[in-house]
Amino acid sequence: MGIEVVVEGLTKSFGKQSIWRDVTLTLPAGEVSVMLGPSGTGKTVFLKSLIGLLKPEKGRVLINGVDMVNSPERDIYETRKLFGLMFQDGALFGSMSLFDNIAFPLREHTRKKESEIRRIVMERIEVVGLLGAEGKLPGEISGGMRKRAGLARALVLDPQIILCDEPDSGLDPVRTAYLSQLLIDLNAQIDATMLIVTHNLDIAATVPDNMGMLFRRELVTFGPREVLLTSEEPVVAQFLDGRREGPIGMSEEKDAATLAAEADAADAAAARPRTIVPQLEPSPGLPPRRAVARRRDRVMGMIDQLPPAARSAIRRTYAESAGAPTLPIPAAGSGT
Ligand SMILES: Nc1ncnc2c1ncn2[C@@H]1O[C@H](COP(=O)(O)OP(=O)(O)O)[C@@H](O)[C@H]1O
Numbered sequence: 528m529g530i531e532v533v534v535e536g537l538t539k540s541f542g543k544q545s546i547w548r549d550v551t552l553t554l555p556a557g558e559v560s561v562m563l564g565p566s567g568t569g570k571t572v573f574l575k576s577l578i579g580l581l582k583p584e585k586g587r588v589l590i591n592g593v594d595m596v597n598s599p600e601r602d603i604y605e606t607r608k609l610f611g612l613m614f615q616d617g618a619l620f621g622s623m624s625l626f627d628n629i630a631f632p633l634r635e636h637t638r639k640k641e642s643e644i645r646r647i648v649m650e651r652i653e654v655v656g657l658l659g660a661e662g663k664l665p666g667e668i669s670g671g672m673r674k675r676a677g678l679a680r681a682l683v684l685d686p687q688i689i690l691c692d693e694p695d696s697g698l699d700p701v702r703t704a705y706l707s708q709l710l711i712d713l714n715a716q717i718d719a720t721m722l723i724v725t726h727n728l729d730i731a732a733t734v735p736d737n738m739g740m741l742f743r744r745e746l747v748t749f750g751p752r753e754v755l756l757t758s759e760e761p762v763v764a765q766f767l768d769g770r771r772e773g774p775i776g777m778s779e780e781k782d783a784a785t786l787a788a789e790a791d792a793a794d795a796a797a798a799r800p801r802t803i804v805p806q807l808e809p810s811p812g813l814p815p816r817r818a819v820a821r822r823r824d825r826v827m828g829m830i831d832q833l834p835p836a837a838r839s840a841i842r843r844t845y846a847e848s849a850g851a852p853t854l855p856i857p858a859a860g861s862g863t
């Protein structure tokens with residue numbers, strides 16, 4: 528089962544440039560989380576900090592008792608083996624077949640026999656739906672297939688934590704939908720803790736159990752998907768509605784005059800109700816995601832601390848989920 532990742536007060540800058548400050552969140556074990564944020568807000572820097580490749584100057588990242596920021600380098604190196612990374616560009620070697628690309632981490636980091644390597648690689652190739660393409664070069668296949676090959680490679684060392692950096696970049700909406708389903712199917716099959724960094728709204732709406740957003744050097748919010756999806760926070764609402772009007776500008780920051788000029792338009796758009804679409808389920812034939820029951824207990828345990836809109840959305844989610852026993856909904860003070 529996946530491992531919990533606890534991030535406490537993480538603060539990172541490069542020289543005088545502050546990237547983000549005081550980021551605190553927990554990736555619950557085996558659940559799927561998404562981190563949203565405009566380009567340049569330090570999402571990739573965040574992923575690299577989780578695996579200890581970049582060193583924030585403050586805070587901790589705790590995994591199985593090891594702090595990926597401050598623990599001895601040897602412990603960090605060992606703990607890094609729990610991770611599977613899917614990079615933004617796929618990062619495949621152009622002159623190697625898909626098979627050799629996917630086998631690479633096994634040949635590099637283990638002493639497994641070639642027969643064992645073949646068995647593992649072919650199994651992962653099947654999981655990501657690339658059977659038959661293993662002999663091809665990266666240049667001979669589509670962008671979507673390259674993404675899936677990158678994912679297969681991230682899986683060969685049996686990761687318990689999977690980080691995906693903008694897995695949708697360069698994919699059309701149909702391929703992105705397939706990828707979303709693949710991520711959920713993967714979670715059902717291996718129960719790993721997953722963090723997906725993206726600015727794709729379809730992935731954000733359909734894939735994660737939890738969601739957060741980085742903006743202006745801060746973590747705007749992080750929690751159950753319903754919290755962000757019902758948020759009235761201007762920056763979150765603008766992002767989710769894909770509007771031009773709001774605090775997010777082309778240059779990331781806007782001046783006060785521009786913001787004021789847009790306020791009216793933004794008010795009009797905010798009046799539009801946002802609907803929460805159901806989270807994707809694993810494909811037929813796959814086991815149910817083990818995280819679902821854990822997540823339900825966890826979220827119901829914290830529901831009283833959540834904003835009213837999120838509370839009622841969560842109650843609706845669980846009341847409607849197929850086969851779930853009806854939840855007792857308090858008659859008074861439920862905020863619904
Ligand atoms: N190794 C580095 N050294 C200095 N600055 C960096 C380094 N890596 C990233 N940055 C800066 O950090 C900021 C955030 O980058 P990044 O994490 O790539 O954003 P995102 O992934 O959200 O688009 C950018 O301004 C980038 O120039």
Ligand SMILES: [Mg+2]
Binds near residue numbers: 570571572615692
């Ligand atoms: Mg990035």
